[in-house]
Amino acid sequence: MEDPSPASASLTPVSYLVLGLVARHGSATPYDLKVFAAQSVGNFWSFAHAQLYKEPPRLAEAGLLVEEREESGRRRRIFRITDAGRAALRAWLASGETALGELRAPGLLKLAFAELGGPADAVELARGQVAAHRSQLATYEAFAALPADAMPWSLRRALELGLGYERLQIDFWARLLDDLMAGRVEGAGRVEGEAAGPVAAEPGAG
Numbered sequence: 767m768e769d770p771s772p773a774s775a776s777l778t779p780v781s782y783l784v785l786g787l788v789a790r791h792g793s794a795t796p797y798d799l800k801v802f803a804a805q806s807v808g809n810f811w812s813f814a815h816a817q818l819y820k821e822p823p824r825l826a827e828a829g830l831l832v833e834e835r836e837e838s839g840r841r842r843r844i845f846r847i848t849d850a851g852r853a854a855l856r857a858w859l860a861s862g863e864t865a866l867g868e869l870r871a872p873g874l875l876k877l878a879f880a881e882l883g884g885p886a887d888a889v890e891l892a893r894g895q896v897a898a899h900r901s902q903l904a905t906y907e908a909f910a911a912l913p914a915d916a917m918p919w920s921l922r923r924a925l926e927l928g929l930g931y932e933r934l935q936i937d938f939w940a941r942l943l944d945d946l947m948a949g950r951v952e953g954a955g956r957v958e959g960e961a962a963g964p965v966a967a968e969p970g971a972g
Contacts, residue, residue, distance in 0.1 A: 777854065780817045783807060784825060785847060785855045790918070793846045796822055806921055809906070809928060830854055873898075873939075885946060885954050892943035896936055903932035 787802045788794050794802065796819040803818065822845045825831040830851035834844045847855070873895045880888045906928050909917070917925075945951050 777858070779811070780813055780821055781825060781830075782855060782858050783811065783813070784818065784821045785830060785851050788822075788831060788845055789847045789852060789855060793844050794822075795842045795844055797842075806917070810924070825851065877942075881953065888954060889943060889946050892939045892946060895939040896943060899932050899935040899939065903929065903936065906932060 783803065784799060787799055787806075791798070791802060799818040799822070800815055803815075822831055822843070823833065826833040826845060830848060831845045832848050834846070836842050836844070873891060876891050877888070880891065906925060909925055910922075910929060914922075942951075946954055
């Protein structure tokens, strides 16, 4: 018999990530969780994948998940959410959120000290960031092109923010690249070369 009261275990963001993925998909092995995360929240929430193997057994011990082990074959560990797990997940979802979270952007960190390097270094930094964010934008656009029923509305709205974020990044770094090569950044010098090119337009933009 499941205990419907939330467990007193210390829950972390990864705990709720695991509870949410198991609740959404009905059941999951740790490997399934790794795949599900990579296809969804892994695009905006970074964490060590080893946690997806350690956290489910801990949540099962706390009564938030229930574990079943296959009796033959690969003997996979399959986890399902309990009533207590759903209660904990709903309490977390109802608690609101005001924290802005951590921003760890290697490119932005290098930009903050770019005046200590050479102008060509800054150009290569900007060019690399444009390419990286265009690649990520293409990934998001592929997700956005999926049928409406391929993902829940909540994940699709999160994807909209991701699309906007990548377009903003491309615009910022492309303008910086053009300004550097045109000598419009005071104190940075000028480097001749190929400009960044146009920023990817939003779908449907004329």
